[in-house]
Amino acid sequence: xxxxxxxxxxxxxxxxxxxxxxxxxxxxxxxxxxxxxxxxxxxxxxxxxxxxxxxxxxxxxxxxxxxxxxxxxxxxxxxxxxxxxxxxxxxxxxxxxxxxxxxxxxxxxxxxxxxxxxxxxxxxxxxxxxxxxxxxxxxxxxxxxxxxxxxxxxxxxxxxxxxxxxxxxxxxxxxxxxxxxxxxxxxxxxxxxxxxxxxxxxxxxxxxxxxxxxxxxxxxxxxxxxxxxxxxxxxxxxxxxxxxxxxxxxxxxxxxxxxxxxxxxxxxxxxxxxxxxxxxxxxxxxxxxxxxxxxxxx
Numbered sequence: 068x069x070x071x072x073x074x075x076x077x078x079x080x081x082x083x084x085x086x087x088x089x090x091x092x093x094x095x096x097x098x099x100x101x102x103x104x105x106x107x108x109x110x111x112x113x114x115x116x117x118x119x120x121x122x123x124x125x126x127x128x129x130x131x132x133x134x135x136x137x138x139x140x141x142x143x144x145x146x147x148x149x150x151x152x153x154x155x156x157x158x159x160x161x162x163x164x165x166x167x168x169x170x171x172x173x174x175x176x177x178x179x180x181x182x183x184x185x186x187x188x189x190x191x192x193x194x195x196x197x198x199x200x201x202x203x204x205x206x207x208x209x210x211x212x213x214x215x216x217x218x219x220x221x222x223x224x225x226x227x228x229x230x231x232x233x234x235x236x237x238x239x240x241x242x243x244x245x246x247x248x249x250x251x252x253x254x255x256x257x258x259x260x261x262x263x264x265x266x267x268x269x270x271x272x273x274x275x276x277x278x279x280x281x282x283x284x285x286x287x288x289x290x291x292x293x294x295x296x297x298x299x300x301x302x303x304x305x306x307x308x309x310x311x312x313x314x315x316x317x318x319x320x321x322x323x324x325x326x327x328x329x330x331x332x333x334x335x336x337x338x339x340x341x342x343x344x345x346x347x348x349x350x351x352x353x354x355x356x357x358x359x360x361x362x363x364x365x
Contacts, residue, residue, distance in 0.1 A: 083152035084166050087135055088128030095347075096127045096221045102354035103225020103240055106306070106361050115181055119228040122177030123221060126189045129170035130196040130217070136163050137201050141266045147259065182231045188224055192217035208270055211252055218252075219245035222354065226306075236306040243294045244350070249287040250327060251346040253280060257330075257339035276339070281331040284342060288327040292320030295353055312360035316353055323349040 100123045104116055135142065135153055143154035152158040171193060179186040196217040203210035223241035227233055256263065256270040257280065263270060273279035295316050298308035308316075326345040330338040 079157070080162075083157045084162075087132045087152050087158060087163055087166060088170060089131040090124075090128060093124050093127040093131065097124045098351070099221035099244065099354060100225040100228070102358050103222045103237070104229045105225070105358045106240075107226040107229035107236070109229075115228060118177045118180040119185065119225065122174050122179075122181065122185075122189060123224065125170050125174030125177065126193055127174075129167050129174055130193050132163060132167035132170060133193075133197040134201050136160065136167060137197070141205075144266055145262045147262055181228045184231060184233065185224060185228045188220055188227060192220045192224075204268055204270065205266065208272060208274065211249065211256075211270055211272075214252070215245050215248035218248045219243075235304040239294070239297060239303045239306055243291060243353075246287055246291040246294050247346065247350055250284045250291065250323075250342060251350075253284050253287075254330075254339045254342035254346060257284075258336050258343065276334060276336075278331065278334060281327075281334050285324070285327040285331045288324045288342075288346075291349075292317065292324060295320065307360075307365060308357070309360050309364040311364060312356050315356050319349050319352050319356075 097120050100119055101116070104119055105111075135151060138148075139151075139153040139160075142148035142151050148154065153160070153163055174193075175186055175190060178189040195213065200210055200214035200217065203213055219241050222244045223233075223237040226237035226240055230237075253271055256268075257276045260271065260276050271280040272283040296308065296313045297303055298306045299310060299313040301307065323342075323345045326338070326341045330342050
């Protein structure tokens, strides 16, 4: 055990541990949770906010670490992932397991400091991602639906962290990010389709990058924009959205939907990349608009 702990003392090892947890991707999850907290809170508390951010980051990194442990042999067969720390041999399984377990425990600890419901949702997200989504990827395209559940939790988790309860408001935030997952992830699956075929991952809705898959991407891009503006109609509890912010969301939503429409008209990897990029821009700006609306227009 002492030799194992000593192996963590090199800078290169820490860099590989950050890659194992996909720290940059994990920060995007934290951004959504932070936005949800800011939208919900009526009395900002630094300790709660920092515990949410740190706990969310650690739980997400733990999920990514377990995912790479489970898929290490699969990653070795794909050019895109063969350089990752485990298939490349820069980390041992023991090192990866220890890191994943410690990240999980620390993440739950910090989320529990926020409140028990936030911690429960964090644990559920981790378990679904590791024990449902990850093994299903090699079995059925339905894995995308399963993976969209933990992927949709961060925005909602911020509201739960601020209020300590679940209701129509966090449910709406969950629905928005849940619907967003499909267009975003299918665009990625389109880009990586050839690589995924090497390991028998069939993740596009039709199984292929074709008109049926691009139509589903288009429909879900429209659905997420519609869901994003529901609070303007005043039936989402305390979650409100002004007319001005609604117009802003519809504007950025137009560019998102247009990219999906272009993919449907011309199903190419280039257009799939445009959908992936615009989906990220849409989600980020939409959440920023929600926060700005709360503090500037309400």
